[in-house]
Amino acid sequence: MSLQESIIQGIQDAFMACYQHAIDLEQVSLSPTKKEFSGDYTFVVFPFLKISQSSPEATAQQIGQYLKAHVSSVRDFNVVKGFLNLEVAQQQWLELFTSLYTAPSLGQLPANGKKVMVEYSSPNTNKPLHLGHLRNNFLGFSIAEILKASGYEVIKANLVNDRGIHICKSMVAYLHHGNGETPASSGLKGDHLAGKYYVLFDSLYKKQQKELMEQGKSEEEAKKTAPILVEAQEMLRKWEDHDQEVISLWKTMNTWVYAGFEETYRNMGVDFDITYYESNTYLLGKDIVEEGLSKGVFYKKQDGSVWVDLSAEGLDEKLVLRGDGTSVYITQDMGTADLKYKDFHIDKSVYVVGNEQDYHFDVLFKIMRKLGRSYGPGLYHLSYGMVDLPSGKMKSREGTVVDADELIQEMIDTAAHHTKALGKIEGFTEEQAQGLYEMLGLGALKYFLLKVDPKKRMLFNPQESIEFQGNTGPFIQYSHARIAAILRKAAQLGVDLSPTGFSQVRELSETEVSLIQLLQDFERKLKMAADEYSPAILSQYLFEVAKEYNRFYAELPIFHEKDLQVQAFRVALSAHTAKTIHCGMRLLGIEVPQRM
Numbered sequence: 207m208s209l210q211e212s213i214i215q216g217i218q219d220a221f222m223a224c225y226q227h228a229i230d231l232e233q234v235s236l237s238p239t240k241k242e243f244s245g246d247y248t249f250v251v252f253p254f255l256k257i258s259q260s261s262p263e264a265t266a267q268q269i270g271q272y273l274k275a276h277v278s279s280v281r282d283f284n285v286v287k288g289f290l291n292l293e294v295a296q297q298q299w300l301e302l303f304t305s306l307y308t309a310p311s312l313g314q315l316p317a318n319g320k321k322v323m324v325e326y327s328s329p330n331t332n333k334p335l336h337l338g339h340l341r342n343n344f345l346g347f348s349i350a351e352i353l354k355a356s357g358y359e360v361i362k363a364n365l366v367n368d369r370g371i372h373i374c375k376s377m378v379a380y381l382h383h384g385n386g387e388t389p390a391s392s393g394l395k396g397d398h399l400a401g402k403y404y405v406l407f408d409s410l411y412k413k414q415q416k417e418l419m420e421q422g423k424s425e426e427e428a429k430k431t432a433p434i435l436v437e438a439q440e441m442l443r444k445w446e447d448h449d450q451e452v453i454s455l456w457k458t459m460n461t462w463v464y465a466g467f468e469e470t471y472r473n474m475g476v477d478f479d480i481t482y483y484e485s486n487t488y489l490l491g492k493d494i495v496e497e498g499l500s501k502g503v504f505y506k507k508q509d510g511s512v513w514v515d516l517s518a519e520g521l522d523e524k525l526v527l528r529g530d531g532t533s534v535y536i537t538q539d540m541g542t543a544d545l546k547y548k549d550f551h552i553d554k555s556v557y558v559v560g561n562e563q564d565y566h567f568d569v570l571f572k573i574m575r576k577l578g579r580s581y582g583p584g585l586y587h588l589s590y591g592m593v594d595l596p597s598g599k600m601k602s603r604e605g606t607v608v609d610a611d612e613l614i615q616e617m618i619d620t621a622a623h624h625t626k627a628l629g630k631i632e633g634f635t636e637e638q639a640q641g642l643y644e645m646l647g648l649g650a651l652k653y654f655l656l657k658v659d660p661k662k663r664m665l666f667n668p669q670e671s672i673e674f675q676g677n678t679g680p681f682i683q684y685s686h687a688r689i690a691a692i693l694r695k696a697a698q699l700g701v702d703l704s705p706t707g708f709s710q711v712r713e714l715s716e717t718e719v720s721l722i723q724l725l726q727d728f729e730r731k732l733k734m735a736a737d738e739y740s741p742a743i744l745s746q747y748l749f750e751v752a753k754e755y756n757r758f759y760a761e762l763p764i765f766h767e768k769d770l771q772v773q774a775f776r777v778a779l780s781a782h783t784a785k786t787i788h789c790g791m792r793l794l795g796i797e798v799p800q801r802m
Contacts, residue, residue: 216277245291262288326558356736396462490541554584591663618647653679687802708775
């Protein structure tokens with residue numbers, strides 16, 4: 207039983223002893239006492255006044271007196287209105303720290319026997335990944351790692367949008383203006399080469415629209431009849447008819463793009479266990495439409511189109527199959543949902559997709575639940591907000607996106623500039639320095655995009671993200687490097703870091719207690735991040751740990767401490783802090799340096 211659990215159990219016993227009333231353990235929560243008050247944990251009695259039939263102060267006094275008398279870990283208490291502030295016995299903190307320090311593992315909760323698939327990235331093969339994809343990939347990878355650490359068996363999936371009119375637009379532009387250009391001949395990554403022709407298509411399309419409007423056509427007519435768009439639509443029809451020339455060009459260009467994506471994913475530090483391709487899944491789902499009709503979940507209109515009525519669920523009517531028998535997006539998404547279950551027998555499926563698709567996934571999930579799918583209750587849309595820059599919104603077809611590769615390199619270059627300016631690479635070889643720049647640049651980028659609640663739209667500020675002070679990745683990374691230096695010095699001095707090395711310590715400072723409190727909260731924060739699908743919870747926690755450690759470092763001597771037991775304890779406390787930061791940052795996909 208943990209320290210908090212023993213106190214909560216004591217509070218439950220107190221209600222039975224004082225008021226002859228049983229309360230559930232789930233009803234009781236403790237929070238760290240605010241800095242301006244004396245104590246370690248606070249219990250708020252206001253929700254329980256109907257049970258005590260007494261004033262907040264009197265209730266808190268009675269519970270406090272019972273705990274002091276019957277719970278060995280509670281040394282003293284004080285009452286501020288309805289807030290019962292509990293002071294934990296010093297020896298309890300030492301025992302708690304020792305149990306944390308000697309635990310066989312950190313940041314891995316017991317297996318829960320459940321499987322979850324996390325689908326993220328989902329790029330189109332007509333353009334390179336951009337800033338929005340970075341938030342998507344970092345969120346998906348991190349939540350997959352967090353779920354794995356919280357006990358799930360995790361499958362990371364990528365569904366690539368490799369077909370459709372947008373792909374054909376790049377192909378048409380390349381067909382007429384590519385002149386045999388390849389990634390090798392152009393010096394461009396394959397995804398950048400495809401993106402170049404997607405932008406070119408838009409430019410040619412607008413030019414043709416303008417010419418048609420000058421000839422007297424309306425804007426709407428010009429948009430529909432521009433020859434280059436008509437050709438792209440015809441190319442899509444040929445693709446669906448398996449025209450060999452079109453298929454050959456499609457395969458060639460997609461091969462270039464996949465090689466480019468792989469390089470970007472490698473630089474990002476994300477990976478996948480399985481990749482699905484829309485070219486293999488876009489015809490799925492028609493059998494589910496038939497099933498839905500037979501079950502009365504769907505209905506057919508006079509024109510032959512099939513619909514679902516979700517008005518009872520707070521939505522509206524939704525088309526699931528056109529009258530001519532062709533699919534809509536929801537058709538293939540139903541089929542893909544079944545395919546995922548067939549492949550892996552998952553209990554949960556998490557879709558990491560921007561919030562512009564909120565309605566679509568609400569419809570999809572309600573349909574699959576109405577169809578009685580066993581995995582239906584476990585469907586979850588990790589909806590996230592757009593990423594803006596100080597310069598405004600981005601548009602792929604106009605070539606105004608912030609390219610992921612370029613941004614990553616810019617962050618690495620900025621990290622190099624900052625690190626050199628602060629003199630943090632003394633004694634590094636050129637190769638070691640470059641490794642540090644990459645670690646800091648990518649860490650700054652990931653942390654900045656992950657520290658914000660996924661649901662919120664956010665403004666990305668590259669300069670702010672790279673600072674070594676404040677709520678940034680480099681601040682936490684630097685804190686880890688600082689501790690690593692302390693541990694190296696402790697090893698040189700032969701400091702005994704076994705529990706016997708600090709077993710005689712009797713008195714802890716407020717700063718040490720505060721840090722222990724935070725460290726013992728790691729796995730609870732990990733579980734919260736998993737339950738709420740929010741790496742932001744873990745990010746904020748790691749910032750608090752780094753901040754509290756730096757306060758400890760500033761206030762208390764380590765190697766100038768004359769009591770060797772206290773010195774050993776402070777080094778051990780530093781070591782466990784570093785271990786917690788390393789473990790937590792790894793779950794965010796961020797590496798931490800040993801030297802800076």
